[in-house]
């Protein structure tokens with residue numbers, strides 16, 4: 208049934224309030240999304256901690272870039288997708304793209320790789336499939352899924368063996384090399400070849416292409432990151448950069464190709480379980496004091512870190528009784544999705560804010576229809592750390608409100624009248640103060656400045672905090688009077704002088720290879736990996752509604768090698784069933800020699816019978832809490848048509 212806004216918001220507030228009274232604040236869960244603007248992500252994190260008082264908030268970015276973020280923080284003391292602008296890519300000598308398929312997932316960025324090759328640079332692609340991206344590479348390495356850690360160590364071994372390390376750089380700018388070197392030396396190329404399936408001559412060629420030019424980059428995406436050892440895997444690729452002097456130098460470095468609409472900004476301002484705005488840590492007393500002051504609350508009232516995304520979803524209906532979901536569709540996108548769907552349906556109460564009626568919204572008690580990106584103003588932060596202002600282009604349809612309106616109204620109904628403005632610029636003005644002095648410092652960035660410039664790179668601190676004039680300390684002053692006109696130029700390139708660690712040095716990870724959480728065996732002899740196609744976006748909630756996109760990518764499929772197809776009797780276009788320890792999924796076979804014979808691939812954009820995530824393994828990375836979307840053990844059977 209439909210209801211008016213007031214009635215619907217009354218019901219949501221009443222149910223959240225009642226649940227809190229009965230079971231305590233941690234019985235309330237909040238789940239956000241990396242597609243939300245900085246303002247919304249910030250307001251959602253504040254809403255959870257200040258209004259609901261719950262520690263149980265996390266977001267879909269945990270499934271996205273959390274391993275790269277953890278590895279970047281560990282190595283460099285700071286996580287920003289790219290520590291350099293995208294325009295640097297064509298000017299370097301060699302790029303290794305690890306588990307990234309921009310031909311399908313970031314088509315506009317392809318020109319950077321094309322220009323790189325036109326300029327005489329080389330592209331190496333590491334992917335178990337010969338993707339459209341791999342087709343454009345000078346060298347394609349096709350490791351078995353989940354073995355990138357061994358691959359990186361094998362390359363590092365050869366770098367040492369061939370005398371290609373940069374000893375002066377290692378001495379002056381890093382720590383931990385002795386241990387990392389010892390680990391790499393234990394990973395003999397022949398051994399790495401057996402683990403990964405990448406031949407020793409190919410390893411040698413990769414080392415030569417990477418080491419010979421004056422500058423080079425390693426870029427990772429979800430392939431090596433969405434593993435139960437994603438943080439260590441990215442760490443090993445960073446080690447390769449550090450040993451060869453290719454980080455924190457012009458046109459060299461490690462970067463992570465960010466995913467969602469606001470994948471970078473969405474991970475900085477507090478919708479993550481352990482985080483406060485400005486990329487501060489929730490368990491850091493100084494950070495708590497700073498943010499509590501901006502929020503006008505007692506630091507002791509802020510809850511501590513909560514559960515990570517999968518753990519939060521897994522606790523629904525048990526510890527967590529009511530959920531507010533804003534910007535994600537976990538019924539399709541969470542690992543072990545049939546189980547998560549059951550957890551969601553066992554909630555006492557589910558409220559979903561969405562721009563469409565997503566598969567998860569279908570299960571909700573209340574769906575609140577909100578505006579989407581072109582329909583409202585807000586800032587996002589690109590993978591290069593560039594903060595961008597997007598002005599409203601069209602008005603939302605009648606009856607549609609904004610996420611900020613929802614939070615404002617719910618806060619008021621739950622007894623917090625102030626601090627949740629509906630004007631994005633007012634929210635941003637407060638975000639600036641909350642982020643001031645943090646790693647992702649936005650305090651020198653204003654809407655006025657963003658309107659005049661083509662984005663500003665963080666950190667961009669406010670140069671002189673003259674907080675004495677009129678309007679000082681008034682976070683709700685939309686004209687940002689508390690801030691003088693910012694003059695800090697922003698920071699397009701990080702780490703050129705020093706890394707963001709305490710001693711200014713980058714830290715080697717120095718970790719040994721370990722297998723995936725679920726290696727193949729007799730019962731489940733193959734590896735399933737998952738990913739994307741160009742015409743569908745994520746859980747498909749938005750793109751499955753667009754006729755042209757559905758025509759281009761009408762449904763799920765199972766990519767398998769001709770040899771495997773022959774063995775199981777699969778026929779092109781006929782259904783096959785993929786079976787894992789979590790369940791079964793059926794979709795048409797797509798037979799191609801572009802995939803390893805020991806591996807099958809499914810895109811994850813669809814619900815129902817062909818839902819890839821029915822199969823995936825929620826084994827979590829110990830540091831980032833990233834699930835192992837990129838490998839689990841399966842068997843595949845051809846569906847024998849019923850005899851007439």
Ligand SMILES: Nc1nc2c(c(=O)[nH]1)N[C@H]1C(S)=C(S)[C@@H](COP(=O)(O)OP(=O)(O)OC[C@H]3O[C@@H](n4cnc5c(=O)[nH]c(N)nc54)[C@H](O)[C@@H]3O)O[C@H]1N2
Nearest residue numbers: 306307308312352353428429430466467738739741744745
């Ligand atoms: N069209 C489209 N574009 C998108 C999205 C979308 O859904 N659709 N989503 C956006 C988002 S949120 C994200 S995060 C990005 C993701 O962008 P990508 O990371 O490029 O996308 P994926 O297809 O998940 O994975 C990339 C590649 O990793 C490979 N791979 C699988 N397992 C392994 C492995 O073990 N090792 C290695 N090295 N590679 C492996 C896959 O074969 C795949 O080609 O795309 C963004 N852009």
Ligand SMILES: Nc1nc2c(c(=O)[nH]1)N[C@H]1C(S)=C(S)[C@@H](COP(=O)(O)OP(=O)(O)OC[C@H]3O[C@@H](n4cnc5c(=O)[nH]c(N)nc54)[C@H](O)[C@@H]3O)O[C@H]1N2
Nearest residue numbers: 267270271534535536540560561565737745746748811836
């Ligand atoms: N097997 C497998 N599973 C995966 C992955 C994989 O590679 N393999 N990749 C993972 C990754 S990288 C990601 S990012 C996740 C993404 O998975 P999801 O979080 O499910 O991503 P979306 O489909 O983008 O869902 C976002 C929802 O928010 C809505 N929305 C968009 N903008 C707004 C807004 O401004 N406000 C509100 N309230 N709602 C909005 C959309 O309509 C949509 O319903 O999937 C993960 N799942």
Ligand SMILES: [Mo]
Nearest residue numbers: 270271466467
């Ligand atoms: Mo993502």
